[in-house]
Amino acid sequence: MKRPLRRELVFQLVETSRLLRTYVEQRARQHGTTRAQWGVMSRLRRQEGLNQASLAEQMDLQPISLARLLDRLQSQNLIERREDPADRRAYRLFLTPEGRALVDGLDAVRTEIADEILGEAEEAAIQSALGTLSTIREQIRTRSEDKAPASAGNAA
Amino acid sequence: MKRPLRRELVFQLVETSRLLRTYVEQRARQHGTTRAQWGVMSRLRRQEGLNQASLAEQMDLQPISLARLLDRLQSQNLIERREDPADRRAYRLFLTPEGRALVDGLDAVRTEIADEILGEAEEAAIQSALGTLSTIREQIRTRSEDKAPASAGNAA
DNA sequence: GACATATGATAAGCAGGCTTACGATTGGGA
DNA sequence: TCCCAATCGTAAGCCTGCTTATCATATGTC
Numbered sequence: 001m002k003r004p005l006r007r008e009l010v011f012q013l014v015e016t017s018r019l020l021r022t023y024v025e026q027r028a029r030q031h032g033t034t035r036a037q038w039g040v041m042s043r044l045r046r047q048e049g050l051n052q053a054s055l056a057e058q059m060d061l062q063p064i065s066l067a068r069l070l071d072r073l074q075s076q077n078l079i080e081r082r083e084d085p086a087d088r089r090a091y092r093l094f095l096t097p098e099g100r101a102l103v104d105g106l107d108a109v110r111t112e113i114a115d116e117i118l119g120e121a122e123e124a125a126i127q128s129a130l131g132t133l134s135t136i137r138e139q140i141r142t143r144s145e146d147k148a149p150a151s152a153g154n155a156a
Numbered sequence: 157m158k159r160p161l162r163r164e165l166v167f168q169l170v171e172t173s174r175l176l177r178t179y180v181e182q183r184a185r186q187h188g189t190t191r192a193q194w195g196v197m198s199r200l201r202r203q204e205g206l207n208q209a210s211l212a213e214q215m216d217l218q219p220i221s222l223a224r225l226l227d228r229l230q231s232q233n234l235i236e237r238r239e240d241p242a243d244r245r246a247y248r249l250f251l252t253p254e255g256r257a258l259v260d261g262l263d264a265v266r267t268e269i270a271d272e273i274l275g276e277a278e279e280a281a282i283q284s285a286l287g288t289l290s291t292i293r294e295q296i297r298t299r300s301e302d303k304a305p306a307s308a309g310n311a312a
Numbered sequence: 313g314a315c316a317t318a319t320g321a322t323a324a325g326c327a328g329g330c331t332t333a334c335g336a337t338t339g340g341g342a
Numbered sequence: 343t344c345c346c347a348a349t350c351g352t353a354a355g356c357c358t359g360c361t362t363a364t365c366a367t368a369t370g371t372c
Contacts, residue, residue, distance in 0.1 A: 005282050006270035009289075014180060014191070016289045017173025019216055019296045022329075024170060025357090035170070036358060053320055060175055065359055067322060072357085089320040089367045114162035117295045121288055126161050128284040132277055133165075133172045139273045140175045178360075181327090192328060209350060221329055223352060228327085245337045245350040 013136075020117070027109055033102060037078070040069050041103040044079065044095050051090040060141075078102060169292075176273070183265055189258060193234070196225050197259040200235065200251050207246040216297075234258060 025035045033041075043059060044050070050058075056066040070093070073079040078099035081091040095103070118126065180191045189197075199215060200206070206214075212222040226249070229235040234255035237247040251259070274282065 005279070005286065006274045006277075007266050009282050009286055010176070010180070010266070010270045010273060012286060012289045012293075013173060014177055015195075015216070016293045016296075017169060017177065018329080019293060020166070021170055021173065023296045023299065024166075025330080034357065039171075051320070060171070061358095062360065063320075064322065064361090069358080084320095087320080087368075091321080110163050110166070114166045116299060117166060117292050118162045118288075119295075121162075121291050123161070125284050125288050126165050128281050129288045130161065130165055130168060132274075132281050132285045133168045135277050136273050137168075137172045137175060139275075140172075140179045143179065143272060174359080181360080190327070207350075218330065219350075220331090220352065224328075240350095243338075243350080247351080 023117075024113060027113055028106075031102075031106060031109060033078075033106070036069055037073055038103065038106055040066070040073060041078065041095060041099055044093055045100065045103050048094050049092050051084060051087075051092055053090075055093060073099070179273075180269060183269055184262075187258075187262060187265060189234075189262070192225055193229055194259065194262055196222070196229060197234065197251060197255050200249055201256065201259050204250050205248050207240060207243075207248055209246075211249060229255070 021035060028035045028038050039059065040055070043055060052066055052070065053063055056063040059066065070079060070081065074081060076098075077096055080094045080096055082094060084090040084092050177191060184191045184194050195215065196211070199211065208222055208226065209219055212219045215222065226235060226237065230237060232254075233252055236250045236252055238250060240246040240248050
């Protein structure tokens with residue numbers, strides 16, 4: 001079963017995504033932050049009080065990768081690590097007012113980017129692409145769990 | 157004109173792609189190389205004798221980013237930098253026999269990954285996704301050129 | 313209660329992107 | 343001819359990911 005288009009899509013996805021990530025990175029920088037930190041703040045805005053491990057799992061990040069992001073965010077006074085009263089190992093994460101203001105302001109940028117990048121795409125194509133991405137994501141998550149039996153039961 | 161799906165697609169694309177890149181990275185590592193180095197060798201296989209600047213432009217990479225990739229590839233004896241007889245500033249790039257063998261062997265891996273990740277996706281969805289990615293890539297290239305007027309005429 | 317194991321966070325070290333800045337060479341004009 | 347801008351490659355320094363390993367704390371079992 002030869003399906004060269006599938007191979008091509010993997011390749012294109014990896015390459016296009018690097019371009020897109022870099023582009024978003026530049027746009028974020030114009031507003032004094034970075035794509036990764038933006039992502040953390042967005043997630044925190046939706047759900048505060050998480051500990052680092054939970055947030056890392058939600059974001060498909062390694063805890064250590066998140067920890068260093070949080071270091072930078074904290075040093076800019078954009079997030080807060082509060083000690084968990086019930087677990088002395090853990091912190092609970094909160095946005096500061098500054099952090100909240102920043103991420104709120106960035107919503108417009110997100111819309112801008114989407115319009116720039118996808119302004120000409122048709123609604124149906126976007127729907128379809130979302131579905132395909134979702135499939136891919138699911139497959140990768142499955143494969144990764146196979147190899148890294150982190151926690152038997154996963155919060156799917 | 158509110159189009160929340162577009163925003164969602166940008167987000168999903170950035171996130172899914174990180175997962176995919178990491179996954180491809182792992183698979184590449186199982187064969188003793190990396191995704192980025194794999195990409196360089198693939199490109200060189202198609203077209204040898206390029207100089208670094210041309211290859212970087214083709215790959216949408218900054219010359220310095222490519223230079224360090226090439227350093228690693230060269231130290232593994234997978235590529236060769238030959239002095240350009242006509243321009244003493246430049247090198248011309250070639251795969252070594254080892255490099256060629258490695259990248260040839262990886263073709264199977266590429267197919268494997270594509271089947272794993274997209275095995276369940278329909279042909280039409282893949283076609284559509286490719287088109288959408290292509291649109292995105294074009295848009296980003298345009299935007300980036302606006303800001304970075306590297307070379308007026310670009311090899312589109 | 314004590315010990316083994318699991319878990320939260322971090323440290324060290326690497327790869328791969330970037331921006332900015334620089335030396336060396338090329339090549340075109342005055 | 344000589345000089346200056348453009349180009350090729352690189353260095354330094356940053357951010358974001360990773361893997362692997364470690365420390366402190368929780369937790370479950372005997």
